[in-house]
Amino acid sequence: MENPVLENPGYCPTCDQEVTFIARNKWFRDHYVCANCGSIPRERALMLLIDQRFPNWRSLSIHESSPGNRGASTRLSSGCSNYIPSQYFADEQPGSTVGRFRCENLEALTFADESIDLHVTQDVMEHVFHPSKVFREIARTLKPGGAHIFTVPLVNKQKPSKLRARMATDGQISHLEPPVYHGNPISDKGSLVTVDWGFDICRHIFESCGLFTHLVYIDDLSRGIRAEYIEVLITVKPIKVAAQDAIP
Numbered sequence: 001m002e003n004p005v006l007e008n009p010g011y012c013p014t015c016d017q018e019v020t021f022i023a024r025n026k027w028f029r030d031h032y033v034c035a036n037c038g039s040i041p042r043e044r045a046l047m048l049l050i051d052q053r054f055p056n057w058r059s060l061s062i063h064e065s066s067p068g069n070r071g072a073s074t075r076l077s078s079g080c081s082n083y084i085p086s087q088y089f090a091d092e093q094p095g096s097t098v099g100r101f102r103c104e105n106l107e108a109l110t111f112a113d114e115s116i117d118l119h120v121t122q123d124v125m126e127h128v129f130h131p132s133k134v135f136r137e138i139a140r141t142l143k144p145g146g147a148h149i150f151t152v153p154l155v156n157k158q159k160p161s162k163l164r165a166r167m168a169t170d171g172q173i174s175h176l177e178p179p180v181y182h183g184n185p186i187s188d189k190g191s192l193v194t195v196d197w198g199f200d201i202c203r204h205i206f207e208s209c210g211l212f213t214h215l216v217y218i219d220d221l222s223r224g225i226r227a228e229y230i231e232v233l234i235t236v237k238p239i240k241v242a243a244q245d246a247i248p
């Protein structure tokens with residue numbers, strides 16, 4: 001086994017204990033793992049933000065689209081009694097239960113308006129074909145005060161976001177850039193990257209659904225959080241304010 005590039009003790013937000021973090025490859029985003037639970041930095045950053053911003057997450061209704069089988073997905077699943085994991089199965093009825101998942105298409109959710117406290121997605125938004133529809137559906141179904149907390153690789157940084165692939169109404173996919181696939185736990189083929197996002201994703205979300213998004217950057221070795229493309233995004237649905245309480 002290769003010698004560690006980095007090894008340090010710290011607190012792991014996804015398995016909630018003191019652990020050793022270790023990287024045997026310089027690409028920390030995929031290789032700086034928790035020796036106890038196998039989580040990677042972006043999963044720990046997302047869970048840390050949920051713990052900090054929504055410390056009552058155990059009692060909230062949380063929907064996670066396309067969860068992983070470790071890290072934040074595992075902690076949310078075991079700690080939250082109203083955790084709803086979903087996958088999209090094209091041949092199944094949306095809203096139905098398939099194994100341990102609810103079948104949901106992010107572009108047309110079956111959840112009622114204002115029924116979900118937290119939508120969670122981890123490296124999903126770079127694979128959707130109609131991001132504006134997804135952001136509108138997330139905004140529609142969030143309760144006031146709720147949020148979409150998510151990671152997505154902002155590979156374009158200051159450069160404008162760029163579409164890589166398009167889907168026509170007949171389902172035909174056309175590639176605007178050479179196809180790139182990421183690993184997908186439920187498909188051997190992997191998931192096609194449809195958008196190279198930059199920091200302007202926040203403006204795109206606002207223009208899609210009218211909600212503001214915070215971009216949070218954490219670099220904290222004591223929690224095993226250091227990597228390229230480590231931003232966590234939080235799109236917040238405002239709490240309704242009574243007219244007499246509005247700030248003039």
Ligand SMILES: [Zn+2]
Pocket residue numbers: 012013014015016019034035036037038039
């Ligand atoms: Zn861990």
